[in-house]
Amino acid sequence: MRKGENIYKRKDGRWEGRFIKRRTSKKKIVYGYVYGKKYQEVKEKLAHIKSLQKEKPEISSEKNDGEYIAWLFKHYLPSIEGKVKESTYSTYFRLVSIHIEPFFKDKSFSEITDETVQEFVDVLLQQQLQNSSIRLVLSFLKQSVSAALRQEYLTKNPIQHIQLPKEKRHNVHALTLKQQQELEDLARQSDYGLPILVSLYSGLRIGEICGLTWADVDFEQQTIKVNRTVSRIMCQNINSRKTKVIVSSPKTDSSQRTVIIPKILCTYLLDMKEVSTSPYLVSARYGMTEPRVINYRFKKIIANSKFSDIHFHALRHTFATRCLEQGMDIATLSRLLGHQSIKLTLDTYSDSTLNQKKKEIEKLNFLF
Known part of the structure; x- marks a missing residue:
């Protein structure tokens, strides 16, 4: 029995309504169905679905995409x-x-x-x-x-049962104390060494250092406010290799933070501020600098050193390693680094935390 457009009376007594759900890339119609005990109930369900379909954009492509x-x-x-x-x-x-x-x-x-x-x-x-x-x-x-x-383009989640590759933990490459001392000496002798010392004594990311202004440094409180980051991104055209520099807020809410810095860095920055002619801690010819420039200068400084193959990010790892070696708790370190979770910090520096635990346990040998 049929009553109305695409509404049928089923053998089990219920009413069934049929509607066009979508068309495949080969223009084949895929139908959807609704059910109800009464004809009016099914009619209202179909009307609701059709109103939603009007709001849903049609999919068409100028290319031969699916x-x-x-x-x-x-x-x-x-x-x-x-x-x-x-x-x-x-x-x-x-x-x-x-x-x-x-x-x-x-x-x-x-x-x-x-x-x-x-x-x-x-x-x-x-x-x-x-x-x-x-x-x-x-x-x-x-x-x-x-x-x-x-939006009802899909009826089933195709990602629920996907097997992902096991995550491999990468070893953190931090400088030894001797290497750090040698690098600090090189940084102090260079006109472009400021980012190196900032990273070694604050753990800031390279983009965060690029965005620092002198107004972000509180010399009395010995703190640095991190509220912007600089990055170079690809332009939104797959056929173009052009890039552009953008200034944005740090990568997560936890990355927007106030970092306490040691007196040794505070004193160094105060000296640098007195001779600076830019509002930025690290500047280039046209004002604010960007990560690519800092990386270039960094590689030039370490070119003839024993550790010429290290990346700038290793300085952040070095800061974290020194903090753990001095007994800093993982929660404090996580906040200083701007990590989204303590788990991330633990996973990243598991070897360093294990070494620190061993040192603490060794103290039990001297209780009596």
Whole structure:
């Protein structure tokens, strides 16, 4: 028995309503169904679904992309632009363009299944991407899938049962005390050594150092306020290799912090301020500097030293290692570093914390 448009009386006594859910990339219709004990109930459900479908954007592509990729570029990415940091959006855009689009370019939503996504993970592994990079790609994929589920482009979450690669813990490379002393000597002899000493005695990230102004330093309280970071990001065009420098808030809320600095750094900065002609602690010809410039200057300073192959980030690790060696508790160190959680600090410096625990336990030998 049928009554009304696409509403049928079933053999079990219920009413069934049918609607067009979507069309595949080959224009095949995929139907959806609603049920109810009364005809009017089903009619109202269909009316509600049709009103939601009017609000939902049509997926079309000027290229030969499948539904999912067309939706990502035309709807999802534009919907989050402005809601996330510019550097984060740039990262997402590159992830889609470099990793996600090549694999999913001809796939409809109905073709995105557990098996498809697991195959995608295996392809990333074959490309020998780092585990952290794979997890970043999958994190974005998960966010976009959640949005597609909410908008009813997908009916099932295809990421629920994905097997991720095991995280590999990388050893932290910190300078020894002797190396640190040699590096400090080189830094003090150079006109560009300020970032090195700031990182060694505060643990600030290179982008955070770039954004520091003299107004951020409180010499009386011996503190530095971290409230901006400088980074260079790729422009949002996969065919372009152009980049630009942006100034933004630190990467997380915990990164926006006040760092207490030791007197040795405070004294050094006070001397530097007296001869500075810029509002920034570290400056370039046109004012504020950027990470690429600091890295270039750093490599030039250490070019002929015994540790010429170290990265600037090793100075932050050195700061953390010295703090732990002096008995600083992990919670305090985590706040100074601007980590999002104590667990992150523990995972990063597990070897250093273990060495410190051994030293503390050794003290039990001398109780009596």
